[in-house]
Amino acid sequence: MEQQNPQQRRFGFRRTPGRGPRRGTGRARALMGAACAAVLAVVLAAGIYSFAQARSTAANLTTTSAASAAPSATTTAEASASPSASPDASAQASAPAAGAVDAALDTRIQAILDANSQYQIGVALVDLSQGAGSADVHEYGVREKFVAASTAKVLAAAAYYHLVETGAASLDDPLGNYTAGFQLREMIQQSDNDSWSLIMDAVGHEQLTEYAASLGVSYDPKINTLTPAEMATIVSRVYSGTLLNAGDTAQLLSYMQDTNYESLIPAAVPEGITVFHKYGLLGGELHDAGILIRDGTAYALVIYTKGQDLSDVPERTEVIHQLTQAVAGALF
Numbered sequence: 001m002e003q004q005n006p007q008q009r010r011f012g013f014r015r016t017p018g019r020g021p022r023r024g025t026g027r028a029r030a031l032m033g034a035a036c037a038a039v040l041a042v043v044l045a046a047g048i049y050s051f052a053q054a055r056s057t058a059a060n061l062t063t064t065s066a067a068s069a070a071p072s073a074t075t076t077a078e079a080s081a082s083p084s085a086s087p088d089a090s091a092q093a094s095a096p097a098a099g100a101v102d103a104a105l106d107t108r109i110q111a112i113l114d115a116n117s118q119y120q121i122g123v124a125l126v127d128l129s130q131g132a133g134s135a136d137v138h139e140y141g142v143r144e145k146f147v148a149a150s151t152a153k154v155l156a157a158a159a160y161y162h163l164v165e166t167g168a169a170s171l172d173d174p175l176g177n178y179t180a181g182f183q184l185r186e187m188i189q190q191s192d193n194d195s196w197s198l199i200m201d202a203v204g205h206e207q208l209t210e211y212a213a214s215l216g217v218s219y220d221p222k223i224n225t226l227t228p229a230e231m232a233t234i235v236s237r238v239y240s241g242t243l244l245n246a247g248d249t250a251q252l253l254s255y256m257q258d259t260n261y262e263s264l265i266p267a268a269v270p271e272g273i274t275v276f277h278k279y280g281l282l283g284g285e286l287h288d289a290g291i292l293i294r295d296g297t298a299y300a301l302v303i304y305t306k307g308q309d310l311s312d313v314p315e316r317t318e319v320i321h322q323l324t325q326a327v328a329g330a331l332f
Contacts, residue, residue: 099331101127101138108326113141116319119307122146123323124232126300128239128291137229145225146304149280150191151289152224154256155234157184159203159211161248175202188255188278215243231289232302239276239291239298256290263317264288265301268324273332283309286316294332301327 099105113121122142160180163169171181175198187195200208205221212219215237217230226234237243238252256276265288266275277290289302303323305316 101125101331105326105330106138106140108330109140109323112319112322112326119305119312119316119319120146121306121319121323122228122302122304124228124300124302125327126232126236128236128298128300137232139229142304143227143229145227145230146287146306147282147285148224148226148231148304149282149285149287150193150196151231151278151280151287151302151304152219152226153187153191153196154231154238154252154278154289155212155217155219155226156196156199156203156208157188157252157255158234158238158243159208160184160199161244161252162211163203165245165248169202173202175199184252185255188252188259190260191279228302228304231287231304232300235276235278235289235291235302236300239300253291264320265290265292265303265324268321269328270332273328281310281313286313286320288320292328292332297332299327299331 109123113123120142122144123140125138125140126136160169161184164171164180169180171179171184173180175183176194180199180202183192183195183198186192187199200221203211208221209219215233217226217233219226219230238249241249243249244252253276256278257274259277259279261279261281264279264286265277269275269292273292273294275290275292277288279289280287284306285304286307287302287304290300292299292301301324303320305319307313307316
């Protein structure tokens with residue numbers, strides 16, 4: 001059995017055997033992340049950031065960043081994206097009307113939960129055009145706290161960026177053998193647990209609890225539990241730009257794209273929907289928390305599941321796919 005140090009056990013997620021920083025792929029990820037962040041940062045820093053504009057920008061993030069960071073991918077990106085994807089008036093007028101979280105969708109989600117009652121499943125859904133307050137969270141199934149596993153890394157990342165913005169820390173500070181900026185990217189994009197430990201210690205556990213409370217979220221790092229609704233509030237606030245400045249928001253979102261585990265929500269959305277997300281996998285826990293964006297429409301979707309152990313991960317993955325398809329089919 002793989003051994004875990006006390007930090008890893010405390011945070012509730014297993015470290016991948018043999019994981020260590022990969023210099024070659026790390027440089028490529030850094031270039032891609034920087035390109036993605038630059039696209040959003042230009043818009044945000046110009047002072048025109050809003051929910052609608054963030055959604056339009058994010059919807060085109062994949063194509064733009066691919067063209068900037070990897071010229072060889074330009075042809076592929078152009079083949080899958082419309083040249084008129086810029087958010088001008090004519091494009092907005094021709095875009096299909098967005099769906100709504102209505103009784104029909106409620107019924108469909110509940111039917112999926114009822115058909116899989118052998119698992120504990122909690123779903124939270126937020127229409128980001130209506131704001132990101134906790135009162136706007138639609139909840140289904142289990143509403144109590146789950147062990148959040150690695151989904152809570154988004155909260156830790158936001159807390160560290162907050163320290164940077166208040167002058168209490170820097171992305172260039174040494175953490176372990178690398179900088180804090182490197183550890184943030186590894187923690188989110190690669191779900192590295194050693195990076196998580198370092199970031200958590202740099203923030204401080206009491207300070208992280210206080211930061212979560214400022215968001216209306218009750219969080220104790222020692223037990224690492226969140227409700228699906230609390231996690232939906234966290235990712236919604238990150239996406240909305242109300243937690244961090246323009247550049248840090250853009251950078252964090254760029255790390256939540258193309259992660260090392262794209263088998264849950266991202267694997268189930270139709271083509272053309274961009275997903276920023278953070279998954280969690282720990283024994284009986286299998287979670288994904290994401291933002292889904294297309295054509296100026298954005299929703300936060302959090303799906304937490306608890307089963308017996310890792311043996312039923314394929315079955316719970318299918319449940320997550322069914323729920324994602326139900327939501328995407330109704331709302332996009």
